[in-house]
Amino acid sequence: xxxxxxxxxxxxxxxxxxxxxxxxxxxxxxxxxxxxxxxxxxxxxxxxxxxxxx
Amino acid sequence: xxxxxxxxxxxxxxxxxxxxxxxxxxxxxxxxxxxxxxxxxxxxxxxxxxxxxxxxxxxxxxxxxxxxxxxxxxxxxxxxxxxxxxxxxxxxxxxxxxxxxxxxxxxxxxxxxxxxxxxxxxxxxxxxxxxxxxxxxxxxxxxxxxxxxxxxxxxxxxxxxxxxxxxxxxxxxxxxxxxxxxxxxxxxxxxxxxxxxxxxxxxxxxxxxxxxxxxxxxxxxxxxxxxxxxxxxxxxxxxxxxxxxxxxxxxxxxxxxxxxxxxxxxxxxxxxxxxxxxxxxxxxxxxxxxxxxxxxxxxxxxxxxxxxxxxxxxxxxxxxxxxxxxxxxxxxxxxxxxxxxxxxxxxxxxxxxxxxxxxxxxxxxxxxxxxxxxxxxxxxxxxxxxxxxxxxxxxxxxxxxxxxxxxxxxxxxxxxxxxxxxxxxxxxxxxxxxxxxxxxxxxxxxxxxxxxxxxxxxxxxxxxxxxxxxxxxxxxxxxxxxxxxxxxxxxxxxxxxxxxxxxxxxxxxxxxxxxxxxxxxxxxxxxxxxxxxxxxxxxxxxxxxxxxxxxxxxxxxxxxxxxxxxxxxxxxxxxxxxxxxxxxxxxxxxxxxxxxxxxxxxxxxxxxxxxxxxxxxxxxxxxxxxxxxxxxxxxxxxxxxxxxxxxxxxxxxxxxxxxxxxxxxxxxxxxxxxxxxxxxxxxxxxxxxxxxxxxxxxxxxxxxxxxxxxxxxxxxxxxxxxxxxxxxxxxxxxxxxxxxxxxxxxxxxxxxxxxxxxxxxxxxxxxxxxxxxxxxxxxxxxxxxxxxxxxxxxxxxxxxxxxxxxxxxxxxxx
Numbered sequence: 001x002x003x004x005x006x007x008x009x010x011x012x013x014x015x016x017x018x019x020x021x022x023x024x025x026x027x028x029x030x031x032x033x034x035x036x037x038x039x040x041x042x043x044x045x046x047x048x049x050x051x052x053x054x
Numbered sequence: 055x056x057x058x059x060x061x062x063x064x065x066x067x068x069x070x071x072x073x074x075x076x077x078x079x080x081x082x083x084x085x086x087x088x089x090x091x092x093x094x095x096x097x098x099x100x101x102x103x104x105x106x107x108x109x110x111x112x113x114x115x116x117x118x119x120x121x122x123x124x125x126x127x128x129x130x131x132x133x134x135x136x137x138x139x140x141x142x143x144x145x146x147x148x149x150x151x152x153x154x155x156x157x158x159x160x161x162x163x164x165x166x167x168x169x170x171x172x173x174x175x176x177x178x179x180x181x182x183x184x185x186x187x188x189x190x191x192x193x194x195x196x197x198x199x200x201x202x203x204x205x206x207x208x209x210x211x212x213x214x215x216x217x218x219x220x221x222x223x224x225x226x227x228x229x230x231x232x233x234x235x236x237x238x239x240x241x242x243x244x245x246x247x248x249x250x251x252x253x254x255x256x257x258x259x260x261x262x263x264x265x266x267x268x269x270x271x272x273x274x275x276x277x278x279x280x281x282x283x284x285x286x287x288x289x290x291x292x293x294x295x296x297x298x299x300x301x302x303x304x305x306x307x308x309x310x311x312x313x314x315x316x317x318x319x320x321x322x323x324x325x326x327x328x329x330x331x332x333x334x335x336x337x338x339x340x341x342x343x344x345x346x347x348x349x350x351x352x353x354x355x356x357x358x359x360x361x362x363x364x365x366x367x368x369x370x371x372x373x374x375x376x377x378x379x380x381x382x383x384x385x386x387x388x389x390x391x392x393x394x395x396x397x398x399x400x401x402x403x404x405x406x407x408x409x410x411x412x413x414x415x416x417x418x419x420x421x422x423x424x425x426x427x428x429x430x431x432x433x434x435x436x437x438x439x440x441x442x443x444x445x446x447x448x449x450x451x452x453x454x455x456x457x458x459x460x461x462x463x464x465x466x467x468x469x470x471x472x473x474x475x476x477x478x479x480x481x482x483x484x485x486x487x488x489x490x491x492x493x494x495x496x497x498x499x500x501x502x503x504x505x506x507x508x509x510x511x512x513x514x515x516x517x518x519x520x521x522x523x524x525x526x527x528x529x530x531x532x533x534x535x536x537x538x539x540x541x542x543x544x545x546x547x548x549x550x551x552x553x554x555x556x557x558x559x560x561x562x563x564x565x566x567x568x569x570x571x572x573x574x575x576x577x578x579x580x581x582x583x584x585x586x587x588x589x590x591x592x593x594x595x596x597x598x599x600x601x602x603x604x605x606x607x608x609x610x611x612x613x614x615x616x617x618x619x620x621x622x623x624x625x626x627x628x629x630x631x632x633x634x635x636x637x638x639x640x641x642x643x644x645x646x647x648x649x650x651x652x653x654x655x656x657x658x659x660x661x662x663x664x665x666x667x668x669x670x671x672x673x674x675x676x677x678x679x680x681x682x683x684x685x686x687x688x689x690x691x692x693x694x695x696x697x698x699x700x701x702x703x704x705x706x707x708x709x710x711x712x713x714x715x716x717x718x719x720x721x722x723x724x725x726x727x728x729x730x731x732x733x734x735x736x737x738x739x740x741x742x743x744x745x746x747x748x749x750x751x752x753x754x755x756x757x758x759x760x761x762x763x764x765x766x767x768x769x770x771x772x773x774x775x776x777x778x779x780x781x782x783x784x785x786x787x788x789x790x791x792x793x794x795x796x797x798x799x800x801x802x803x804x805x806x807x808x809x810x811x812x813x814x815x816x817x818x819x820x821x822x823x824x825x826x827x828x829x830x831x832x833x834x835x836x837x838x839x840x841x842x843x844x845x846x847x848x849x850x851x852x853x854x855x856x857x858x859x860x861x862x863x864x865x866x867x868x
Contacts, residue, residue, distance in 0.1 A: 005272055012249055012276070019245040026237045036187040039167055043112075 073115030093120020116165030118214040133372030133383045134204035152198045156217035161190045240346045243288040246280040247339040254336040274326035281335035289342045307485030314523025321516040337840045348532035361550040393451045397442045406458040412447030416440035421760045463764045481531045492522045521826035526819025526851040534855040538808045541863045546791035554787045559805040567757035568710035573687040580613035584681010601625045643674045650674040692796025697723045699799045709734045740764030807862045815851045822847035
């Protein structure tokens, strides 16, 4: 039965990894602006189309 | 920029850049693209040259109208060359790379984001630019060796995104507020809560006694380990708040919460260590997790809006000082009495001063909301806060910036006191009684069981504290108020924080400012008084005023309905006097009585009713006066319904800085019982609100200009009416978009409903508590019951408040 204890230990460890990832994300400012990045990702990277002629 | 040849416009053509109607029939175009003004065209051409026309593909007509800007005024950024100011504005520099943040109020759409993040394409000196859309904040990383701060600001201004730089920013750097620590706390609470639930599940599901003892102990210890950081870190704000309450001899709602949490943890600690039970760590962490979520929900703020503005946010950073014919630019805070300052067209007067020379035409719309300029002659005092319209003027400073007539208001007590501390919210009032009752019940339970066994007595005591933990009550306010803030935000009523909603529900007196608040800014009805006026003459007048940029001219232009226009010859605009021209062979003049009459006798005393003041513009054709145009205030749409529906329930009052001219009109809207005061100075307004409060009234002040700032601050709730939400509003508790003014009564009504909903859900959650406490009193509380009862009450309360506030908002048409 002690195998369950080991499993519990590992599950907490894995979950802890995600917690650290979350804290790191907050710390690096990912939650400071919750709107602009969602827009930024939609802009095309391609070099701009040729301007229409004047 | 030369003006392009006139092209034929179809009716209702919209500007390619900003989407405004191209009026006046004067087509300004670049290729097939039509613009409303040369400013818009210039911006388009800059973007076109740089291959950045995708700007126009993302959103249609995304630009900012350039009509009101005077592009000749680039020199006004010269203060940005001052090393002192540069040092204060720049956030970071290591010599090679600098970072600077700007607030750009014009940011409004996806195209704005796209363009402002491509600044590096417009200038090689800019390395990177990033925008925070919600805070309208642009961070620019640049090489100071290639581009300086002034050039960046000029670049931004040239594409229509002029940063908002003012005294306040320079004194305290642009702050970024984020609630990182709340995220940390929620993250940790959520993590621990989830894991503890997993570990507690065997206990819930296994038939009693079937779980192996060793597991129980290991899981129990793990729970304790996971629960401790939640209690000591995530819930730390509740401990601090409860302690602060006790120190101020004021028991708030956080006190019984803390009591419950401590009881939960202490009893769990005891049970797990002595191996007599599994404890209630699961309930404790769940409770803290939900409480923190409520806090996050309530913390909705309008980042882009500023509720703390004082005069410093309006005033320019620098001013041109003239000394022995040499013009230098100095920070306004360094102005001294006797300095000679130069104020150009559209610049703000930063300190009380005497007009030395030039034609002053001062627009006090910042201060009073009144946008029709006032004329001043040399030797007159001009108060700070006015904006010069017309040619440059020279002034001699009388008082320094902070001692000026207007700015002195900010030295009053109302601006020193810290607000909100004193406010006793309904939750805290309930919390106080709740705590007393709970402590009494717990002690009673203790003594009831004491004769039987001390162990059972302690169990019953802690069980009461645990089960009575007012989680439902504590969650009610955050969710009800947080949701109300969102609903009102959708109706363009933006509150500083959620306590404003509660305070608004308590008011019994409403004080209105007149100009700009209940009258419409920038719009007024034009009436013509005088001798016969035919269509032909109307056309003449319209052709004349088309050439002038004076605000009154454009009003007359809009008021006359005529499509054809004449060619205008020898047009002259005499600042402060009027305009004249020869049209169709006829000499026509428009302006002050003296100017129009050309020093002939003034014939116009006949049409004059008493001394009713309004703004008059006299018209003369071929030297004889035909009459005058009068500008009257227009009241906001919906004012009648608002006053009609509010006057039964509230005392309505009007405080106006203007003269009595509008008394008759105002009395139509307000009942005879409501008080209307005229000629109120900013300080009078503040003192009046204060006197109302001293006689026990809860006052709502509704204003718009800087002259209302004192009254807004002093009042229990101050609402600023704003035509442009992101730009101009004095410090206040809430900002209402002027277009939604007609909703005011609904908004106040809705805050009252919200309060009722809060009270109702208090009752629901107290019923849960009574049920739980009855069980606990008999000491029969199992972890399972606690784990079900506490979330159940929380979820009921949250669902009830959110659904009912949404429902009531819809019923009120919000």
